[in-house]
Amino acid sequence: MSTPTPETALARRWRIQLNMADVGDTPDWQTIVGVKEFVPPNPDPNIEDSSDYESEGWNGNTKTAQSWELSMTVNRRINDQVKVYHPTHEKIRLAGYGWGSDSKAHLRWMDRDGLPEAYEGTGIVKWEAAGGEHTALDEAEITITGDGKLVPITNPLAA
Template identity: 60%
Template structure:
């Protein structure tokens, strides 16, 4: 008797969920960033040549640093009755115009289906409205450039996902 094989399926790009900490008193208040239409994470190592005579001609390399960024596109969300933008979108936009600690956002992103991949860090914000034709949606290209480490975390939605 053979062991049944578990099915393998392709993961979808839309599996990512991004949250921003809107807490003001040091206690995290995580809110979902809605309207994400594109998500492109980067975590590039800095590799330096560490070759020496002792390696019989084989090149040596050493990781000496790391940087990270999130490039996302969002559809702006509004409350047309109250004439306000989504609070997460506004926090990102306002951070892009600020200096010092106000120019950083505390962000985390995770697999929305509860798989173990999840990360958290602090980032500087670049906010670039896309513009467009009269039929276009109001989209913004956002770059979150890491300021410090991007830490793997336990996926906070893992326990709530069936």
């Protein structure tokens, strides 16, 4: 039996979903459509110097906290028959104007082919309409600044 040739993973392998349910209710995961660019978070550790005399001159370091942030650009999707934006876009947009828990989005993102990489977290929304020339598509840039843990999860798309 021959060994398969490894293929390079594509950036578009991600599926991003938003929990549309109210806080405390059973999650209602809906795919965020129209994602044209996605930058998954890389945990950013806060490292403090924990050196002491017993280390024989070698510095010591301790991770004391961690933060995360993700960003994406979406093409705005509308239903031109009933004049509404896509529900996931609207929930995120309105969170960008909210305060307290109304300013947050609960998201998960995973490899759409079922590979093991998958994460979940809640964060504060920053929504920026992109604007543009008369030929441009209506886009929004979304930044989610983590509020609490970024949790590796079992990929819900895994076989």
